[in-house]
Amino acid sequence: MTTVSWVDVDEDAGFGIENLPYGVFARPGEMPRVGVAIGDRVLDLAAMSAAGLVEDRHYFASGSLNAFMVAGRPAWRANRDRVTELLTDASYRGRVEPHLIPVSDVELLRPFEVADYVDFYSNEHHAANAGRMFRPNADPLTPNWKRLPVAYHGRAGTVYPSGTPIIRPYGQRRTPGDPEPSYGPSLRLDFEAEVGFVAGVPSSAGRGVPTSAFRDHVFGFVLVNDWSARDIQAWESQPLGPFLGKSFATSVSSWVVPVAALEAARVTPPVQDPAPLPYLRCDDPWGLDLHLEIQINGQVAARPQFASMYWTPPQQLAHATVNGAPLRTGDLFASGTVSGPERGQRGCMLELSWNGREPLELPDGTKRTFLEDGDTVTIRAQAPGAAGSRIAFGEVTGTVHPPQP
Structure with missing residues (x-):
């Protein structure tokens, strides 16, 4: 009814x-x-x-x-x-x-005060594409990828509301073939289309949050754009993970969709093989049938599908707390780039242009390898609701501004 x-x-x-x-x-x-x-x-x-x-x-x-x-x-x-x-x-x-x-x-x-920010790497298509680009002679996925939800700990203080200008960051980068690094504005600025969830109810230190307790702690979902300076990231991530290439800006949408509004959008996630360890097992189907759309300057660049995410939100939350790290109100957890098997489903410029080697051509004929100053990126999403309705997430948008001297 x-x-x-x-x-x-x-x-x-x-x-x-x-x-x-x-x-x-x-x-x-x-x-x-x-x-x-x-x-x-x-x-x-x-x-x-x-x-x-x-x-x-x-x-x-x-x-x-x-x-x-x-x-x-x-x-x-x-x-x-x-x-x-x-x-x-x-x-x-x-x-x-x-x-x-x-x-x-x-x-x-911005709808909530961000306590901590964690960004996962949970889409197999995205992870495999990155592996093929950067490790062409090895297995695209690292040995741990199908054993645990890989993530990095980001910076809460630079999580901004939708519409906040994105200033091109400075940093160190080394172009392949150059003997020494250089310093200057990022030359490979990128977006990442993601979906995040925000914690409401804290947890106790020393005790993890099981997958079965996800609804008791998580208030709702938002859209996330994890802006990335790929050249800065590539040089600094040896051997540790992202730092300055990510921490300059992350954008979140204005509306938080309650968990209760997404019951009809829940679907069975991809089969996980090998079977996850007991603390990561989830009896409920927590894939989400979300349809994303990415626009660059008002033109559709890609339409990723969130249902293909390998690791689900309850598994991400369980892994983030299994070591006893307490959950705090306002903790934001992002999914990682949402991508699909086809080029038109890739969720970032790194994939859409294959690391700059295959420029993306937009409907008006303009081409991009990475983002240029003045480009506006908008990410939207919808999900099926009860009784045939639609659940919109609104949008997360940001315009790239020139670097500040």
């Missing part, structure tokens, strides 16, 4: 009653606060609580989702049920409608 809202909603846009993603917004001259997206409006939850329409224990006027995220699953469920009731029962319309604000009238901000 389809639930219908009295709010005028374009169901194809993906912000209907089955979604109800959370974000943080501000109107000119006003303080930031928490809202829920419905159609092309934002439901002001701080104003709703002041009017006595939703329960608020100082969650929604804080300018961040963290206070609500730490409240836990019962509070998340209760608020979702209450907002659904208010937006579907026409008897509430007169009291609720004054608190619906056009999205065009607000500024969308």
Whole structure:
């Protein structure tokens, strides 16, 4: 049975009653606060609580989702049920409608304060492509890749909201054939289309979070662009992992899609062979049928499919905490580049241009090996919702600006 809202909603846009993603917004001259997206409006939850329409224990006027995220699953469920009731029962319309604000009238901000940031490397197509480029005479996958979700620990302080300008970073790089490294702006700036999840409920130090407890700790999902300076990364990652080639900027989308909104999008993930160790085994199917679209300057460059991810979110969370590292409210975990078996499904310029050797031609005839100053990258995603609806993630976007001297 389809639930219908009295709010005028374009169901194809993906912000209907089955979604109800959370974000943080501000109107000119006003303080930031928490809202829920419905159609092309934002439901002001701080104003709703002041009017006595939703329960608020100082969650929604804080300018961040963290206070609500730490409240836990019962509070998340209760608020979702209450907002659904208010937006579907026409008897509430007169009291609720004054608190619906056009999205065009607000500024969308970063939705949560980031505690820690971890970026995984969990797509087999992406990992194998990278292996073929950089280790052409060896197995594309390293021996550990199918045994554990490979990751690096990023920098929380440079996780920016969608729309933040991306300044081309400086760093050391050594061009193949050059005897010495040089210093200057990155010549191989790249994007990475990813999906992330954010933790709400912390965990205790010394105890890992099992895959079965994923829903008890994780609040929701966002889109992520893990901007990458490939030349800086290649020179510094010997023998350790990414550092300055990644830490200059990571962008996240404005809306956090609740875990509860994605139940209909869950699918069986790829077969894992060899079977993972017991702490990584997951009884529930936690592949997600998300369809991504990457645009460069408004032109479609690729359409990756998230359902092909080898390691699933519960497995990533279990691995990230198995050594006893405590989970904190606001911890962000990104999937790694989402790619597919076809060129039109590759999720970064490294793959789309095969490390610069095969330029990507966009629909208008322009070509790219890596990103140029002035390029705007936009990543969008949708998933199937209940009763045939669509669940939209909005977008994460950023424009490359010249390096600052």
